Amino acid sequence: MKVAMLNNPVVVVNPKMCGGVERMALLELDALEELGVDAKYYVRGFLGSDSRVEAMKDFRFGSDMGRRYYAWFAEKAADADVQHSQNAPLIALVSKHKNVLLHVHNVTTFPYYDLAKKNYDRCIFACCSSFILRELLRNNPSLPRERCTLLLNGIDTNLFSPSAETTPERPRILFTGAWIWHKGIRVFLDAMKILEDRGLDFEAAVAGSPYLYDTGDSQEWQSESDANIRASISQLRSARVVSVPDHSKMPDLYRSSEIYAFPSVWQEPFGLGLAEAMACGVPVVATKVGAVPEIVEDGRSGVLVEPGDPRxxxxxxxxxxEDEGLRKRLAREGRKRIEERFSIASHARALYGIYRSMVG
Incomplete structure (x- = not known):
């Protein structure tokens, strides 16, 4: 079976450190290859070397950039058995292919799905969480329910796995992700200040950077955001920035932490970092937003709190x-939760099943 994947034209893909949509696509390439699927990933730009990934050579910003990008993909992928869009729904307006899988990764693309309604008869909509599936149908009432399916995200549970227990001198609380408001970076820093004021002895590790999406005019505000966040971190005696040059190093960072904080304040479509930390056996504190309660069972595989509340x-x-026994129990149940429901192996099998149902 031959599959052509398409990424959103806004993003340049950096395999060493990228967003959740791109991370899932790269994981799918590896997992599908093991299942005998010939998959290729078409992107606007690629900061790596992989024969399975092809970047558009003459991409340029402008009013017609989307049309040119989608037309380029439609031509490249004409002989594929399935065209698989990764958060790029407008391909349904351009491609004439009979098998188009629209992979729905977050709520920001919802307005575009209604534009493709005339082509629904040859599209399948795969949603990364029950929350996204529910919201997609609510926001697009004309979308046929029978063409929508759940395709839960998955992670590499072999790479992201627990390590031998250690007893650090100071507990480390970890935040990872883009340094933007809706990921809750300010909430995290305010919470760490509260803990400092209470006299707790701990280390707050902040990994990440300003928003990773390249929209062509974002460098100035990214630099400003970076400077502002670093200034805020420097004002906390417990906090420091942790540099992670490659995503393959993330398991070590998770394992070196006693608690993982996921303070997102937007309608989180999934939360790969959250799932990775749980798979590494790290107890998590997360917010009750979007799909997070699908991953974290409050009081069993983690702790959930209200969003936007540093206290x-x-x-x-x-x-x-203060409770080592609770940490160990949540860590154990968190790992079990990811193994049973959110592995990349189970994701790939489900995705392959969708492909087969489309091809016949």
């Missing part, structure tokens, strides 16, 4: 710092 986040983190 609630601080209280939950403090409770874990």
């Amino acid at each position: 609630a986040l601080a209280d939950a983190v403090a409770a874990l710092i």
